[in-house]
Structure formats: structure tokens, C-alpha cells
Amino acid sequence: SDALASTASVAGVGVDQELISSVPSSNPTFVERNFTEAEIAYCRSQPSPPSSFAARWVGKEAVFKSLGVSSKGAAAAMKDIEILPDESGVPNVTLHGDAKTAAHDKGITQVLVSLSHSETVAIAFAQASI
């Protein structure tokens, strides 16, 4: 059991959902506070920017949950959790600032995320591994 524990790779999971209409993606203050420039450019290039912003938003929340850090006090800013597609279209997570520090302190070396949106709802799942 000790031996197994030393190879256990998953440290945390996170799920989140939101109505797309409840994510204020037409509010510039909200967008600039919570999304990086590259994320904003990507979302605005998509067929439905509100859906893309909402999917990314719940993705950030899911990643945050997977890190297992307290949402009180020195919580990671959502802008520090950047989600951009790789060349295959798979969303990749890059951590900056406090989120990066929190992940490093926990020994987390990989965060995976998947996003989905229907016409009305965006959901995301994230998994942090050590």
C-alpha cells in the first residue's frame, strides 16, 4: 500500500458548469480581469464567442478545484489559469502567478482539462497529477 501510494498520480479532480448566459462575457472588465490576451483573441475568433468564453471560464474553475487549494484568502486569480488549444485542438493548461506557486507547492506536474458546451450550458472537467 505504501508502494502503491508512491505511484498514485492523481492529486485532485474538478468539475464545473455554468449557464452560458450567466457568464458576463460581453463585460470588458470581467473579460480583461479573468482572461489572458491569448485567450481573449482565441475566444473572439470562435463561431460563438460567448460559448467559448463560458467554456473556458468553467474550465478555469474546474482547474482551480483540481488544485485543491482554499478558495478563501490568497486564491489564485482566474487569469493565472490559462487554457489554450494546442495544434490538435486539445485544451492545454498553463499556470501563472499564485496558481503556479500553489501547484508547485503541492508537487503537481500536470493539469488536464476538457471543455464542452451545449447551446445553453458549459461544463468542464479537470485533473491534477503529481
Add this chain to the structure above:
Amino acid sequence: SDALASTASVAGVGVDQELISSVPSSNPTFVERNFTEAEIAYCRSQPSPPSSFAARWVGKEAVFKSLGVSSKGAAAAMKDIEILPDESGVPNVTLHGDAKTAAHDKGITQVLVSLSHSETVAIAFAQASI
């Protein structure tokens, strides 16, 4: 491939969702049958007890699915799957009774869960590792 398999840590995953309105959290018999005293105290202390009960309920279902045991016959009672927040607010799973036995028999040493609710829907994801 044999070597890789011996370090593969994830044994099962589970997802579940329910309309919050479909979880009969105002029915004392349902609540007492399916939730521990600590879970009941926690849910009743939350801003929206129906949402908290519903999120926990789908969490129990997701954990049950992740254990990969048959839902027929000697199924684990939902009360045996206890989900309580740790000091950071991260939901932790503790197994009791038949659920604990089933997990032990499969060599499962860790069960992670994440919960989410919108105004109308609760969803949960769980992952069992060996």
C-alpha cells in the same frame, strides 16, 4: 506494457447529474436513509441546503459508479459513501460498510470527487485509484 500496467493508478471513473428539484431533500426519510449526521449538519448549514444535498447525492452516485461494483444485489448503501469538505473546502470521500469492503476488495486506495451545482442542476465526477 506489463510494466506500465503495474503503475496504472486509475481503476474507475464516475459521472452523475440530477435536477436539484428531483432530489427529495425535504423528505426526512430520504435524508436520514442516505446521508450521515455530519453530512446533514453540513448541508443544512449551507446557503442553499437543497443544492448541497443534491450535489452530495450525485457525488455519492458518481463515487458508486467509480467503484465499478454492480448496482444489483448487495449494492453499497449511499449512506456508506460519506462526502465532507476538508479544511480547504475540498470534498473528501470516506467509505463505510459495504462500500468500504467493495473498495478494499478491488485494491482501491483513493477516491476523489468534485461537485458542482448551477441553479437547477447538480453534477459530480469521481475517480477511484488503486
Add this chain to the structure above:
Amino acid sequence: SDALASTASVAGVGVDQELISSVPSSNPTFVERNFTEAEIAYCRSQPSPPSSFAARWVGKEAVFKSLGVSSKGAAAAMKDIEILPDESGVPNVTLHGDAKTAAHDKGITQVLVSLSHSETVAIAFAQASI
């Protein structure tokens, strides 16, 4: 960190959701193109075939996402991702054709999936491990 990375087992995750009403499970062409004979027989034997087809459909999409392959070009046909219950009712994934080749090329040895449907929405989560 190098040592840890060599035992990291999760290669990709995938989540998907659809309104059950948006999956054209009464269209024979759609069904025969995307589901194996065994899947069709199973779904038609269930209490609500449209729900079962929809859950399986989002399961295939979630598995596809977890494989991390491009959705452009030589994408895996959904029929190559077969999801059938084992004797405990746990959905098991079998890959065929291009999906099998893509998974093999990435060293993926295990794909787990979980399905859920409410009255209106089907969701699925998948995880691919190396």
C-alpha cells in the same frame, strides 16, 4: 520530477454533453453509421432507447477527446469507439480501426468512461491512461 513523470498514467481527459433530443437516434442512417451492432442491440433493449443512444453518443465524443487526436482530417469514426456494459453494468470501451491505431500510437493502454443521463441531458466523462 523525471521519475514521477515516468509513472504519470493519465494521458488525456474528455467531457461531453448533449440534449437527448438533439441526438437523432430515430434516424437509421445516423445509428448505423455511428453505433456497432452490439451497441444498437443494447440501446434498443433499454427502458429509454433515445437516452441510451444519447449517453453512448456523448460517451464516444468524450473518449475521442480523451485520446487527444485532432478532430480534423483522419478523425476516428465514432463507430470505432465501442461502449458496452460489462457484467457489472460498468461501461467498457473497445477501440477499433483508426481509433485503435491512434491510441496505440500514443501508448494509451486503458480508456475509462462513465455515462449519465437526466430526463433531458446526457453527459459523459472519459479518461485515457498510458
